[in-house]
Amino acid sequence: MPHPQGLLPRRAESLVAEALTDTRVVLVNGARQAGKSTLTRLAASQAGDPVLRPLDDPATLEAARLDPTGFVEHPGLMVINEIQLAPELLRPIKLTVDLDPTPGRFLLTGSSRILALRALPDALPGRMEILELWPFSQGEISDGADAFLDAAFGHGAELEYTSELGRRDYLERITVGGFPESVRRTRRRRAAFFDSYLSTLIERDVLELADIERRRELHTLLRLLAGRAGGLLVPGALAGESGIPRTTLTRYLDLLSSVFLIKSIPAWAPGGGTHRAVGTPKLAFVDTGIACHLLGQDANRLADPGGAAGPMVENFVVSELSRQLTWSAERGTLYHYRTKDKVEVDVVVETPDGRVVAVEVKAGSTIRAEDVRGLRHLADRLGERFVAGYVLYTGRQTLPFGNRIRALPLEALWRVAP
Structure with missing residues (x-):
């Protein structure tokens, strides 16, 4: 896929695209400002008509917390950035992909190791692949x-x-x-x-x-x-x-x-x-x-x-x-x-x-x-x-x-x- 002028290709982009072909939920985890949002946006653009949900936007985060189940309803690929801000979304995501096991349903990003959060619900065992994104090599x-x-x-x-x-x-x-x-x-x-x-x-x-x-x-x-x-x-x-x-x-x-x-x-x-x-x-x-x-x-x-x-x-x-x-x-x-x-x-x-x-x-x-x-x-x-x-x-x-x-x-x- 061609990249916008001045944007350096990331090695992880092909890994994300490959994971979306056979895994229901893909999480890109890594440091803040490492380029996760740009990477997932490029990878998701291959999926046709993805829905983008940035949780670092206050209105979007409020909607996620008020109605987690309704928030994740979408027939195609949904990209949710900074999932650690609303870990309560993981349970409805699990229910969604259990009802429809089609690969490539959710692409998540996180700036902390969300699996270590104290109040974390079921962390999608067997349904989620975690890819770690570092700063540029x-x-x-x-x-x-x-x-x-x-x-x-x-x-x-x-x-x-x-x-x-x-x-x-x-x-x-x-x-x-x-x-x-x-x-x-x-x-x-x-x-x-x-x-x-x-x-x-x-x-x-x-x-x-x-x-x-x-x-x-x-x-x-x-x-x-x-x-x-x-x-x-x-x-x-x-x-x-x-x-x-x-x-x-x-x-x-x-x-x-x-x-x-x-x-x-x-x-x-x-x-x-x-x-x-x-x-x-x-x-x-x-x-x-x-x-x-x-x-x-x-x-x-x-x-x-x-x-x-x-x-x-x-x-x-x-x-x-x-x-x-x-x-x-x-x-x-x-x-x-x-x-x-x-x-x-x-x-x-x-x-x-x-x-x-x-x-x-x-x-x-x-x-x-x-x-x-x-x-x-x-x-x-x-x-x-x-x-x-x-x-x-x-x-x-x-x-x-x-x-x-x-x-x-x-x-x-x-x-x-x-």
Whole structure:
């Protein structure tokens, strides 16, 4: 389908269109301002004569709450934006699709993980497919393949790429992030967007999920979390540093995850478990632009010796791989790995049949032997299950580092293809 001038195609558009052909209810869930309304409008336009019901319009929301059953009556496709504002609609939607199981009846969007809402009614088990929409990937912004994981599992250590990008180019991309509004703005105007975004997120979206009395604590916690991106997510340590009681802090972390601001990366243990592996998850921000804004660091500041280039580059890679896992042909789960002996690997992606691709991330443009220590550890431990290990770095060449291990330029993330 042709796109309006200036509108970047989204990889998720084909996923939504496909899901509507065999599933009664499709939910596109993701961060506010990630482009869900535009995506669903384009996907729904293929369905003939859809009805659009935006719940962020006060009159429409009032109608939904006064007469939920009548609100969802329509013979064709109905698109309902921001379904978390009126979760009482899910029960009449369930009754409607039970009476008429025709695929493609409802296309919903949400800016919070509505399945975690406290008062949520029956969440349409077996009737609804949930697709997660992230902010723009680098391939969507730059017309790249966005298929690193498929290429890695397909080609293993034979993968090669040469890049013209340097360290500064990557840091600029990291500070921009992937929100459509951020991508199209200048640096000064981008800061205004991030300020407005964070204010709306706390003053509206978080309050839709829970009553928060001391909102200033959330702002303080966000800045603290940005400084810990890429590190282990230890609530006790965060509570001690922030002064927020641990039970309250754990609740805040759940809320920030529910509105797609942060993400926890689970720990991985080879063979389903080992006493030497550390089970603590890692913290990642869904968008690096937001994290850099919270830290007050532009590309120049990130590049300084005391800047946050290391954790932000790692967060950048984690978020790009997380995006790709929503559409890649290879099904996999993303983890991090760390042993009690402090052997670490930033990213481990494991397929359901046990094959593993591992990624170490370096913000520098040179690679040392110690940078591949964790990858060699996994290669030795996993044997044939270990497909390949990569060090993604800000240099420009592909470099071999022994059996099934290579260093690749960061740009390979969105340029290489199977």
